Amino acid sequence: MNMAITDGVVFAPPAFAADNLGVFSRGDGTPGSSTYANLPTAAFVPADQDFGGCLEIQKTDSTQRLRYMGQTPMFPGTYLQVTIRIKAVAGSLPSVRIAGWAGDAGGNQISGVTTTGPSVPLTTYGKVVEVSAIVGTGTRGGVDMAWGPQAAYGHFGLDLTGASGGVVRIDDIRIEDVTAYFLRDMLSFVDVRDYGARGDGTTNDSPAFSAADAAANGRRVLVPAGTYYLADSVEITNRIQFEGKVSMPADAILSLTKNFELPTYIDAFGGDEELAFKKAVQSLMNNSDHESLDLGGRRISVTAPIDVRGAVPNRSSYAQRRVIRNGQLRAEESTAWNEEVVTSQATYSANNQWKLTNVTNIANIKKGSYVEGAGVGREIYVKDVNLGAQEITLSQPLSDAVGTQSYTFTRFKYILDFSGFDRLNVFEIEDVEFQCGERASGIILAPLGTVNVIRNCVFNRPAKRGITSPGDGCQGMLIDHCQFISYEGGTLTQDRVSVALNTNANDVKIRNCRASQFRHFAVISGSHAIVSGNHFFQGDPSSNGVRSAGIVICLRACNTQITGNYIDNCFIEWTNEREPEPDFTGGFGFAGLSITNNVMLSSSVASWFSYIVVKPYGTGHYINGMNVSGNTFRCIGATINRAERVDTSFANLTFQSMKNVFFTGNTYHNVSKGAENPLLVRHSQASGAQTWVVDTDDRLPFNGYAMEVESLVTRSRPRDGNNVSKYHMPYTSTREGSGQDQVHVIWPEDMRGDVTLKVRMDI
Incomplete structure (x- = not known):
């Protein structure tokens, strides 16, 4: 790059002449300053043996200044070398340095910048000494005067310092574009240092990044080696390349709109994958230029739960479609994954069925904690904590817990934790593997939300849970083509503790997933769910072994479809364990469950095993709408009594009240009593x-x-x-x-x- 050649820009002042000394100032070079015209101590020498025409000056001031009064233009990314040849001819020997006056676009002097180059002493009469300095907008090696991107022009010349009285002769002032010293010709990027970035880790380089991006105009922005502190949010609208790294406050956003993928953020934050992921998600939820964050197939080492709300501190709720896709999140060895267990006393009332009141030790109980205690059903979580009122809001009512008792609250640790949001809608996670490594659980949702999507993901060896809904953040949720791999394959079924997923709200779709050897595949508490095309198996090597429920339906009026699944060595359990009444009596009945066209297989199970189990809590319950049709029930290595049964641990069904029960078109293999109705x-x-x-x-x-x-x-x-x-x-x-x-x-x-x-x- 050479703007004198490519753009015809004139940088150098005119040669000294007898009639132009009025354009050379004895001051700072600005309009109105004193000049060398008609000055008794200065004269034009037309024929010096070394210089030809030159200017002769007697030093009379402590700092004798010479400045060209014309405005030499300054451009971001352009570097100028100011050179003067000088010799002492009589009197005291001074020192000489290149000097200038820095002005901005408004004609104001720029303060706080270096305006002089290195000082060179004159030691011998008649010896020609060449003095030079480089001036530019960027702070770079070899630049003597860095004026920053605000510099628009300068008045350049020299200073004579030291003893006065001496006489010197000065050749013409040369100003040359030496940008090529710093950047190759035909360069396709702009360098943030040319716009004032320091890269020292403390100076706020946000304005320099923004200025470089504005000037790039389609070229790449280059961030050279160094640590660049960005105190403010920065949006880069051109492609960017990081050789150095940036540091930012937690609430400052880095939006890389043309390189919005995780590998670029990892480069930006010096290889810190965890921080880079958080900052990329922060940008994802604060910028309309991109709807998805591509992890680039990278494996991200995660040393602690990623608090997504903490990474996006300016958002308490979010309701625009955003996607995280294509990568792997791996939980590394760390004490940060240790579960937090709190035991507290609390009171439950059937008249206040979603609350625990008078909770002791409540300050230590975390949102999203798993609740255990007498009369507490499966997959009950802390939806909210009210410290002032000493109240906990529950994800579901309790079954038989009226009164005051001790509860245990266990906060599992999740790789992605969305529970800090008040509400999260239409958020999607796609093609991501959660490598939990028995240390971490997978995802915990926000307490409220609609139509969130988890698609084509793998939950590999979660410590306790794959996907947890601690409230109604699962309303309308879609879980499609996911795989859940338990670490408890060698554990007897009755000793397993991990659960692939749970839901609380309505309209959930769980489709085409695969889950192996969890305690439960899905615990579903909402209505209008569709469970289709899944394969979940929960067997173990024991003969006459116990099997656990693959799907637990926790709502009597569930209006749920379970169709086309491969249900392997587990069963469907339909309960009313969310009933708030203390005696669980009466009601509309178990209604609206359709189990159709499933493959149901078991092997080496006890004769009392069944594929469909209704478990009423309390008396007076009956079935008021159930369709079981087109299923294949098959047992290998044993014969079971029947495919369906009632678990009478608490009560039996009221058989004289049964309504709208259809068992038709099913096939039975090694099932003694194949049920039909009619x-x-x-x-x-x-x-x-x-x-x-x-x-x-x-x-x-x-x-x-x-x-x-x-x-x-x-x-x-x-x-x-x-x-x-x-x-x-x-x-x-x-x-x-x-x-x-x-x-x-x-x-x-x-x-x-x-x-x-x-x-x-x-x-």
């Missing part, structure tokens, strides 16, 4: 009897009552004891026998024959 029963009566006792053979779902006969068809000729055909119309009586699962077909006289009935266990 159940097709064939009965043959070989001996004459007025009352035919028809047994349903324990094949009504859940060992239910024979409540209704949907149809009765005679399959052979009804006949009396004399083998005479009779055309009587029988009637039926239901709920017969000790188990109320028999039907009596009643004739007006003793009859023989064959009938087929469709019997229902619901009304």
Whole structure:
């Protein structure tokens, strides 16, 4: 780069002449300053043997100044070398230095900058000495006078210092563009140092970065070696290359709009991957120029939970679609992953079902803590903490905890922790592997939020949880094509503690995921969920082994579809453990669960194992809408009694109240009693009897009552004891026998024959 050549810019003053000494100032060179015209102690010498034409000056002032009064232009990224040849001819020998006056675009003097070059003594009469200095906007090696990006022009010349009275002769002042000393010709980037960046780690280089970006105009911005402190938020709109690094306050945002991917942020922050990730996420949620953060396939070593709200301190809630994608977050060995466990006494009331009150030691209880205690259902978390009121808001009501008791609050540590936000909507995580390493859990959501998405992610060996919802941040959440890999594969099922995911709010979709050997795959507390296309398996090597629930539905009126899944060595459990009443009685019933077209497999299990388990808490509960159809139930290496059952640990179902229960089109392999409803029963009566006792053979779902006969068809000729055909119309009586699962077909006289009935266990 040479602006004198490429742009025709004139930097050098005119040569000294007898008629132009009025443009050379004895002061600072600004308009109105005294000149050398008609000065008795100065004259133009037309024919010096060394210089040709030159200016002769007698030093009369303590600092004798010579400045060209023309404005020599200054440009960011351009460096000028000012050179003067001088010799002493008589009298005292002074020292000489290049000097200048710095002006900004408004004509004001710039203060606080260096305006003189190195001083050189004149030691011999008649010896020509060349003195030079380099001036520019940037602070770079070899630059004597760095004036910063605000410099627009200068008045250049020299100073004579030292003893007065001596006479010197000065050759013409040369000013040359020496930018090529610092930058190669045809350079495709601008250097932040040319715009005043110091890179010393303390000077605020934010203005210099912004100025360099403004000047780049499509070229790259170069950040050379050094540490550049950016005290303010900076947005770079051109591509940028980091050889040095930056440091920033936590609330200052670095937005790299043309290089918005994690590898560039890692370069920007000197290889600190964890800090770079936080600053990139901060920019993601504060800039409209990019909707996603690409991790560039990088593995990020994480030494402590990433508090996303802490990384974005200016946002308490967020509701614009943003995506983090394509990388790996790896939990490294650190005590920061240690769980925080607090034991406190608290009071629970059925009239205040979402709160714990009078909580002792509440200051030590963290939002998002897992709650344990008598009458506390599975996957209950602290949604909020009110220190002043000594109250805790729960993610779900408790089941049987009315009164005052001790609770344990355990705060698991998550690689990505969103719980500090009040609300987070439409946030997506895609193609990210969470390498938890048995140290950390995966993700904890915000307490409120809608339509967040976790897609194509892998949760590898989470310590306790893959995805945790501590409140309603899972409303409408989509979990698609994710893999959950437990570290508890060699642990007996009953001893496992890890859970792949839980939800609390409605409208969740869990689709096409794979989960291996957790305690539970999904604990679902909201309604209108869709669980489809997943494969989750939870077996262990033990014979007659215990199996745990793969899916736990914690809401009676769940309106949930479970379809097309591969349910392997685990079962679907439907409970009402979120019921707030102390006695759990009555209600609308277990309603709205559809289990269709699933592959259900078990091996080496106890005979009492079942694939569908309803577990009522309290009395008076019944099924008020359930569809089980098109499923394949298969057991290998054992035979189980039935595919469905009631867990009567707390209570049984009220069978006389069952409604809208459909078990149709299922296939059973090594299942002794394949349930159907309506159940097709064939009965043959070989001996004459007025009352035919028809047994349903324990094949009504859940060992239910024979409540209704949907149809009765005679399959052979009804006949009396004399083998005479009779055309009587029988009637039926239901709920017969000790188990109320028999039907009596009643004739007006003793009859023989064959009938087929469709019997229902619901009304």
